[in-house]
Amino acid sequence: MSILYVDHEINNLNSFKATFRRDAEIYLAESTEEGLKILGENKIDVIFADHQMPDMTGLEFLTLASNQYPSSIRVLLTGNAYTDEFKRAAGKGYFHSYVNKPWDEQQLRKLMISNLR
Known part of the structure; x- marks a missing residue:
């Protein structure tokens, strides 16, 4: 399994890689x-994207990814409330799951396992 995690916060990227490096091939990106x-x-099998990115939002990034790489599982990570904008985007298939930050390791593991079966 290959995973891409996009987040402008280097601590989040390092933590993610340390947590999941034994489970998958991890790719990290500090920008969209x-x-x-x-x-x-x-x-890439699974894409995790932080919503609060400086150049484009995680939702915009996942929308692009859904069009160019439709077979990937796309997960939006955000500290914001689940908004109507997110509901509409999920309904259009731009992302499959939504996770609140700070993320919980067990929740992400379950997401990875359930989406790749």
């Missing part, structure tokens, strides 16, 4: 631009 580059160069 870097995330798109990684997607273009690798087959």
Whole structure:
């Protein structure tokens, strides 16, 4: 399994990699631009994207990813409340799951396992 995690906070990226490095091949991106580059160069099974990114939102990033890489499982991570905008985007298939930050390791593991079966 290959996972891309996009987040501008380096501590979150390091924590994610340390937590899941034994479970999957982990790719990290500090920007959505870097995330798109990684997607273009690798087959990614699961994409996690922080919503509060500086150049484009995680939702915008996952919308692009859903069009270009529709077979990937896409998960939005955010500290914000689940808004009507998120509900509409989920209904259109732009992302499959939503996780509140700070994320819980067991919740992410269950998401990975259930979505890849």
